[in-house]
Amino acid sequence: MAQHANSENPNVNLAYRRKKNAEEMKRQVISFVLMILLTLIAFFAVGYDKFSHWFSIPFILLLAIVQVMFQLYYFMHMSHKGHEFPAIFMYGGVFVAFLTVWAFATIVWW
Amino acid sequence: MSTAARKKSLIWDYLTTVDHKKIAILYLIAGGLFFLIGGLEALLMRIQLMKPNNDFLNGDLFNQVMTMHGTTMIFFAATPLLFALMNAVVPLQIGARDVAFPFLNALGFWLFFFGGVFLNCSWFLGGAPDAGWTSYASLSLESPGHGIDFYLLGLQISGFGTLISGINFLVTIVTMRAPGMTFMRMPMFTWTTFVASALILFAFPPLTVGLLLLMLDRLFGANFFDPALGGNTIIYEHLFWIFGHPEVYILVLPAFGIFSEVIATFSRKRLFGYSSMVFAVVLIGFLGFMVWAHHMFTVGLGPVANAIFAVATMTIAVPTGIKIFNWLFTMWGGNIRFTTPMLYAVSFIPSFVMGGVTGVMLASAPADYQYHDTYFVVAHFHYVIVGGVVFALLAGTHYWWPKMFGKMLNEALGKITFVLFFVGFHLTFFIQHFLGLMGMPRRVFTFLPNQGLDTGNLVSTIGAFFMTAGVIILLINVVISSISGKKAEADAWGVGRTLEWAVSSPAPEYNFAQIPLVRGLDAYWLEKMEGKKGLTPAEPLGDIHMPNPSVLPFVISLGLFVSAFGFLYHNDYSWGLPVAILGLVITFGSMFLRSIIDDYGFHIHKDEIIEAEKKGVKA
Numbered sequence: 001m002a003q004h005a006n007s008e009n010p011n012v013n014l015a016y017r018r019k020k021n022a023e024e025m026k027r028q029v030i031s032f033v034l035m036i037l038l039t040l041i042a043f044f045a046v047g048y049d050k051f052s053h054w055f056s057i058p059f060i061l062l063l064a065i066v067q068v069m070f071q072l073y074y075f076m077h078m079s080h081k082g083h084e085f086p087a088i089f090m091y092g093g094v095f096v097a098f099l100t101v102w103a104f105a106t107i108v109w110w
Numbered sequence: 111m112s113t114a115a116r117k118k119s120l121i122w123d124y125l126t127t128v129d130h131k132k133i134a135i136l137y138l139i140a141g142g143l144f145f146l147i148g149g150l151e152a153l154l155m156r157i158q159l160m161k162p163n164n165d166f167l168n169g170d171l172f173n174q175v176m177t178m179h180g181t182t183m184i185f186f187a188a189t190p191l192l193f194a195l196m197n198a199v200v201p202l203q204i205g206a207r208d209v210a211f212p213f214l215n216a217l218g219f220w221l222f223f224f225g226g227v228f229l230n231c232s233w234f235l236g237g238a239p240d241a242g243w244t245s246y247a248s249l250s251l252e253s254p255g256h257g258i259d260f261y262l263l264g265l266q267i268s269g270f271g272t273l274i275s276g277i278n279f280l281v282t283i284v285t286m287r288a289p290g291m292t293f294m295r296m297p298m299f300t301w302t303t304f305v306a307s308a309l310i311l312f313a314f315p316p317l318t319v320g321l322l323l324l325m326l327d328r329l330f331g332a333n334f335f336d337p338a339l340g341g342n343t344i345i346y347e348h349l350f351w352i353f354g355h356p357e358v359y360i361l362v363l364p365a366f367g368i369f370s371e372v373i374a375t376f377s378r379k380r381l382f383g384y385s386s387m388v389f390a391v392v393l394i395g396f397l398g399f400m401v402w403a404h405h406m407f408t409v410g411l412g413p414v415a416n417a418i419f420a421v422a423t424m425t426i427a428v429p430t431g432i433k434i435f436n437w438l439f440t441m442w443g444g445n446i447r448f449t450t451p452m453l454y455a456v457s458f459i460p461s462f463v464m465g466g467v468t469g470v471m472l473a474s475a476p477a478d479y480q481y482h483d484t485y486f487v488v489a490h491f492h493y494v495i496v497g498g499v500v501f502a503l504l505a506g507t508h509y510w511w512p513k514m515f516g517k518m519l520n521e522a523l524g525k526i527t528f529v530l531f532f533v534g535f536h537l538t539f540f541i542q543h544f545l546g547l548m549g550m551p552r553r554v555f556t557f558l559p560n561q562g563l564d565t566g567n568l569v570s571t572i573g574a575f576f577m578t579a580g581v582i583i584l585l586i587n588v589v590i591s592s593i594s595g596k597k598a599e600a601d602a603w604g605v606g607r608t609l610e611w612a613v614s615s616p617a618p619e620y621n622f623a624q625i626p627l628v629r630g631l632d633a634y635w636l637e638k639m640e641g642k643k644g645l646t647p648a649e650p651l652g653d654i655h656m657p658n659p660s661v662l663p664f665v666i667s668l669g670l671f672v673s674a675f676g677f678l679y680h681n682d683y684s685w686g687l688p689v690a691i692l693g694l695v696i697t698f699g700s701m702f703l704r705s706i707i708d709d710y711g712f713h714i715h716k717d718e719i720i721e722a723e724k725k726g727v728k729a
């Protein structure tokens with residue numbers, strides 16, 4: 001029973017909710033299309049032999065980061081309110097992981 | 111369901127409990143047991159080192175005892191004992207009925223417990239690990255027998271448990287605070303638990319990876335750390351210390367929290383500089399991730415890396431200093447009562463400062479070439495870990511004992527324990543600074559006569575016996591208290607400031623009949639100062655929803671325990687692999703059961719609560 005505490009009554013503000021969901025759906029579709037597009041670009045960048053590795057590898061990494069952001073903020077609703085803590089902890093994790101890789105790259109493998 | 115219908119045998123009750131107060135007791139008992147085992151190992155080592163050329167514990171056996179002492183104390187004594195206090199206190203301090211995930215809470219405990227039992231099984235199965243608690247790959251890959259494998263698998267299992275418990279506390283503190291309990295009204299112990307849990311979340315995965323790679327090297331023929339085959343042994347050291355340095359802050363931050371509570375309570379004053387204390391804790395947690403290579407100055411990282419990590423390390427002294435001065439200012443002008451917990455708190459300050467000072471000395475990379483791997487380092491970390499963490503655990507145990515068990519510990523015996531432990535601690539470890547400076551290396555099982563090390567080592571051993579005596583008196587105190595201890599009031603010390611002192615001792619199953627409304631820092635003190643008896647409720651009295659007990663956490667952990675034996679022996683015996691698989695089937699099977707069986711919990715009815723409250727208030 002406790003699990004219903006934060007679910008709202010579905011009959012309230014029906015029109016408003018409809019509109020909001022429609023907007024949400026639109027965004028999801030747009031970002032979905034964008035992600036497919038980004039993936040195609042990545043394949044193209046790798047397949048096109050006029051690009052050197054020094055361009056294509058950083059480029060697809062950049063595309064990957066953009067994709068992750070799309071995933072998180074649109075698909076996984078991090079753009080909504082109430083996600084501050086997950087955001088802090090995810091960025092904290094990213095920071096620690098980055099620090100680790102950075103240190104390895106500079107003082108172990110270099 | 112009524113209370114009578116739920117009565118079961120005591121053992122079954124604790125085996126299946128998901129109540130944070132009972133899990134706290136489980137942690138206290140199991141952690142206490144491992145503390146005694148680790149302490150015994152320490153005593154054996156000090157007996158061996160009592161005089162030059164002693165042959166009480168020779169060579170490899172000494173290495174095993176030394177490794178098991180360090181590993182047991184860090185992973186199976188200090189960490190779980192802190193979890194005991196966190197479980198006992200944090201939900202009460204934030205005005206919650208339980209933790210966010212009671213089932214995971216139990217799972218965390220059982221994983222820790224089986225990990226510890228697994229590690230200690232090594233004593234009876236061919237010898238314990240012997241490569242130090244750090245288990246550097248260059249050493250541990252060469253270690254014969256299965257000792258190191260017990261270390262790897264045991265720590266892996268208990269590491270999952272610690273990670274799970276850390277996540278559970280994070281979610282609990284984020285989501286379960288009572289109305290009005292804003293972040294800046296949280297008691298310091300809750301704050302430090304929060305930051306320590308965040309450190310657990312980020313620090314344990316690197317350890318898991320390091321141990322996993324080492325396990326693959328040892329048991330499955332991989333070569334991550336074997337330079338002869340293209341691996342790199344330094345990477346293990348990095349992975350270990352990326353975990354290892356945050357780990358020492360995982361231990362000491364909750365200790366800081368305990369002292370903040372004790373000092374404010376027994377000075378009858380609000381904690382001085384509360385917001386700067388919070389700031390300092392968060393900053394220490396953050397900086398704690400950027401200093402790990404100070405354990406590796408002599409590895410040969412190069413002058414630039416050494417310099418960066420040296421400076422980063424020294425900056426940690428700044429927020430630590432802030433905290434020290436805030437404690438001093440809290441006591442300044444306070445109405446101080448020297449109870450047992452307060453004695454630990456007061457003596458913690460100079461003891462810990464000494465550990466901090468030697469820390470900064472060690473942090474100067476060039477000087478560390480002299481100190482590294484000598485008894486100076488041993489002295490440093492025992493000053494911070496015993497003078498900080500163990501003092502805090504003793505203080506916290508005495509302070510919250512009445513809240514956990516409903517009976518007071520004897521103050522006279524408590525003070526005797528304190529004196530013996532305090533004197534023994536300084537006798538044992540102060541002299542080790544000088545042993546180190548005179549060149550006694552760390553982790554050796556004996557030394558030669560007439561090199562200026564004889565007296566120092568004897569003094570150190572005598573100190574260890576003082577500490578042992580202190581611990582024995584503490585055990586006697588526990589027994590006496592459970593037989594004839596004075597019954598504890600709700601506000602057991604009479605000067606409680608935080609919410610846990612508003613509920614009866616021990617707290618009822620549901621913690622708060624009505625979730626309180628929090629109106630400021632030191633919420634309970636605030637209400638008392640306004641002449642009120644209890645807390646202001648934030649909700650009407652009603653039925654309380656509770657989670658059902660479950661044996662699954664125990665079974666899940668047992669499965670991993672069984673499968674660890676299988677993996678350990680899979681190269682030696684043909685039954686290894688089937689047993690490993692059987693264990694995993696038990697584990698994942700019970701996880702599956704947990705997922706498909708609907709469990710709605712039960713309710714405690716309003717009239718039951720009214721009755722219980724009447725009894726509780728009278729007592």
Ligand code: HEM
Nearest residue numbers: 358362404405427466469470472473482483487491494495
């Ligand atoms: C101002 C604060 C601190 C500084 C600057 C500091 C610095 C250092 C340095 C440089 C070392 C490496 C010494 C060597 O191996 O040559 C070290 C070792 C150690 N420190 Fe600290 N430390 C500080 C606080 C702490 C605290 C709070 C704890 C634990 C609660 C701690 C626990 C340890 C441990 C366990 C080791 C030895 C690890 C090993 O080699 O087995 N330190 N410290």
Ligand SMILES: [Cu+2]
Nearest residue numbers: 355402404405
């Ligand atoms: Cu460190």
